Amino acid sequence: MKNPRTEAGKEELRKARRESRGLFWAVAIFSFVVNILMLTGPLYMLQVYDRVLGSRSLETLFGLTLIVAFLYGMMGLLDFSRARIMARVGSRFQARLDKRVFDAVIRKSAIAPDESSATGLRDLESIQRMLISPALMSLFDMPWTPLFLFGIMLFHPWLGYLAIGGGAVLIVMTILNQTTTRLPIAKANMATVQSEKIANQMINEAEMVQAMGMRDASFHRWQVARDRTLQESLAASDAGGLFSTLTKTFRLFLQSAMLGLGAYLVLAGELSPGAMIAGSILMGRALAPIELAIGNWPMFQRAAKGWANLSELLGTVPVEPPRTALPAPKAKLDVQQLTMVPPGQSQATLRMVNFTVQPGQAVGVIGTSGAGKSTLARAITGLWRPAGGKIRLDGAALDQYEPGILGQLIGYLPQRVELFDGTIAENIARLSPNPDAEKIVTAAKRADAHDMILKMPDGYDTRVAASGGRLSGGQIQRIGLARAMYSDPVILVLDEPNSNLDNEGSMALNRAIKAMKDEGKTVLIMAHRPAAIQECDMLLMLEAGQVRAFGPKEEVLKKMVQNHQQIARDGNPGGVQ
Numbered sequence: 001m002k003n004p005r006t007e008a009g010k011e012e013l014r015k016a017r018r019e020s021r022g023l024f025w026a027v028a029i030f031s032f033v034v035n036i037l038m039l040t041g042p043l044y045m046l047q048v049y050d051r052v053l054g055s056r057s058l059e060t061l062f063g064l065t066l067i068v069a070f071l072y073g074m075m076g077l078l079d080f081s082r083a084r085i086m087a088r089v090g091s092r093f094q095a096r097l098d099k100r101v102f103d104a105v106i107r108k109s110a111i112a113p114d115e116s117s118a119t120g121l122r123d124l125e126s127i128q129r130m131l132i133s134p135a136l137m138s139l140f141d142m143p144w145t146p147l148f149l150f151g152i153m154l155f156h157p158w159l160g161y162l163a164i165g166g167g168a169v170l171i172v173m174t175i176l177n178q179t180t181t182r183l184p185i186a187k188a189n190m191a192t193v194q195s196e197k198i199a200n201q202m203i204n205e206a207e208m209v210q211a212m213g214m215r216d217a218s219f220h221r222w223q224v225a226r227d228r229t230l231q232e233s234l235a236a237s238d239a240g241g242l243f244s245t246l247t248k249t250f251r252l253f254l255q256s257a258m259l260g261l262g263a264y265l266v267l268a269g270e271l272s273p274g275a276m277i278a279g280s281i282l283m284g285r286a287l288a289p290i291e292l293a294i295g296n297w298p299m300f301q302r303a304a305k306g307w308a309n310l311s312e313l314l315g316t317v318p319v320e321p322p323r324t325a326l327p328a329p330k331a332k333l334d335v336q337q338l339t340m341v342p343p344g345q346s347q348a349t350l351r352m353v354n355f356t357v358q359p360g361q362a363v364g365v366i367g368t369s370g371a372g373k374s375t376l377a378r379a380i381t382g383l384w385r386p387a388g389g390k391i392r393l394d395g396a397a398l399d400q401y402e403p404g405i406l407g408q409l410i411g412y413l414p415q416r417v418e419l420f421d422g423t424i425a426e427n428i429a430r431l432s433p434n435p436d437a438e439k440i441v442t443a444a445k446r447a448d449a450h451d452m453i454l455k456m457p458d459g460y461d462t463r464v465a466a467s468g469g470r471l472s473g474g475q476i477q478r479i480g481l482a483r484a485m486y487s488d489p490v491i492l493v494l495d496e497p498n499s500n501l502d503n504e505g506s507m508a509l510n511r512a513i514k515a516m517k518d519e520g521k522t523v524l525i526m527a528h529r530p531a532a533i534q535e536c537d538m539l540l541m542l543e544a545g546q547v548r549a550f551g552p553k554e555e556v557l558k559k560m561v562q563n564h565q566q567i568a569r570d571g572n573p574g575g576v577q
């Protein structure tokens with residue numbers, strides 16, 4: 001049964017391919033002419049053997065050779081041109097889809113990563129690689145195989161039958177090749193992705209692997225995946241190799257068989273020697289595309305798998321519809337009957353959550369581990385879509401804002417801050433290709449990180465690595481806060497912002513929160529530690545995904561104290577330790 005989502009993705013890919021339809025036609029026409037010109041060799045052979053050698057005419061030989069040189073020149077030119085055109089079709093296809101696929105991979109990975117998002121960029125490349133490969137020309141040449149076979153038939157029907165029979169055997173081999181290698185190739189590709197994933201994970205966590213003496217264990221884990229990759233690749237290569245060798249050997253034999261049969265027909269007086277040679281060459285031409293296609297089958301299969309994966313990816317992550325631009329919102333946040341189900345899960349982790357935050361307020365969101373604080377942060381930043389209810393920013397539901405704009409309006413400091421390879425300035429500017437130095441410094445000042453950054457060896461131009469490199473956990477967190485501030489957001493969502501901060505860092509954070517409030521902005525702080533909620537006016541207490549209390553900080557804290565004995569018995573003082 002056809003999956004409508006995959007069909008939508010396929011249609012999108014087909015549309016991108018259709019944009020080069022004119023060029024495909026040009027290649028098809030060039031291929032027609034190239035294949036006609038392929039007859040030059042056999043015809044020349046025929047003329048030389050049957051005419052020149054018989055008449056011993058040097059003029060004829062010279063004239064024929066001149067014509068042949070010209071025709072070969074033309075053929076070379078057209079062959080070269082069609083390869084260049086296809087290379088451009090491949091590049092155009094990739095350029096047309098690069099951004100779309102990259103966006104889809106990011107969107108899918110941020111929500112629910114799967115196989116299609118893991119291999120999306122590689123899938124696009126495998127299609128592009130096929131489009132620019134000379135082997136693709138074999139598909140354009142194949143339709144002309146019957147023309148050559150017909151030519152052979154004209155020489156003598158028996159030669160024709162032999163060539164057709166040989167071609168049929170090669171085609172059967174192609175089909176067998178396809179059916180027997182499809183699975184091993186797919187398995188080998190999957191195994192490669194898996195082992196690369198494990199290796200990358202170990203390299204990213206190299207510090208932990210080293211510190212905890214996990215080198216041997218991680219090698220073992222990688223080796224298991226690697227062995228599987230090797231085995232699957234071996235199986236795929238064995239299966240493919242067997243068919244390539246069989247095809248090659250069979251074709252060589254066929255060539256000789258053709259000559260043998262031709263010689264027999266010459267001896268029987270039914271064929272001229274020229275036709276014998278020309279027939280053998282023609283058969284070579286007729287079967288070459290089939291052999292080329294078989295030899296490159298793994299590439300075609302990878303491209304076909306890439307096409308299927310990309311269809312799935314683009315189908316599940318459709319193009320965002322354009323939204324009408326809204327005016328800059330006030331920092332009023334309404335969370336109405338919000339129910340959240342994490343992607344790929346069936347159980348809600350937030351249920352019927354209601355609260356309102358007014359401009360200039362800071363709200364502390366507290367609760368035990370797993371209460372749903374980070375889920376709420378992901379909901380407010382628009383990362384996860386609500387399963388029920390709405391989140392409104394100044395009256396408009398979050399999905400009415402363009403996602404890029406929403407990312408500017410809502411600053412987010414995730415629980416685990418990751419920096420990118422680059423300078424501190426580039427990181428604060430969110431990797432913008434046109435960073436604004438003034439905005440970078442303002443954001444760092446607002447995050448109270450300016451002085452800290454100036455003390456670094458190259459100040460704002462200090463290079464940092466994705467793993468944090470020379471920076472401490474607290475420094476990373478403060479740069480993360482400056483990054484959240486860069487776009488001058490109206491709402492700031494801070495998920496455990498002070499987990500790595502020292503006293504000075506915590507005070508700096510509180511100053512930053514106060515400054516946001518004074519500007520009429522809103523701050524939400526998911527917190528475990530009391531120091532983080534110092535500047536909060538309101539407290540929202542979550543328990544098992546539901547609102548246990550919401551109100552002014554003192555009121556909620558008083559309520560918590562009233563329940564103190566109960567909470568103490570549970571062994572966790574209300575999530576605030």
Ligand SMILES: Nc1ncnc2c1ncn2[C@@H]1O[C@H](COP(=O)(O)OP(=O)(O)OP(=O)(O)O)[C@@H](O)[C@H]1O
Binds near residue numbers: 376
């Ligand atoms: N990506 C996810 N996929 C599936 N379930 C998730 C995911 N993230 C969180 N959950 C589940 O949602 C529930 C709430 O988790 P959440 O991270 O929101 O809690 P939290 O209050 O932020 O906890 P902590 O204080 O430890 O950070 C947990 O039961 C967790 O298992």
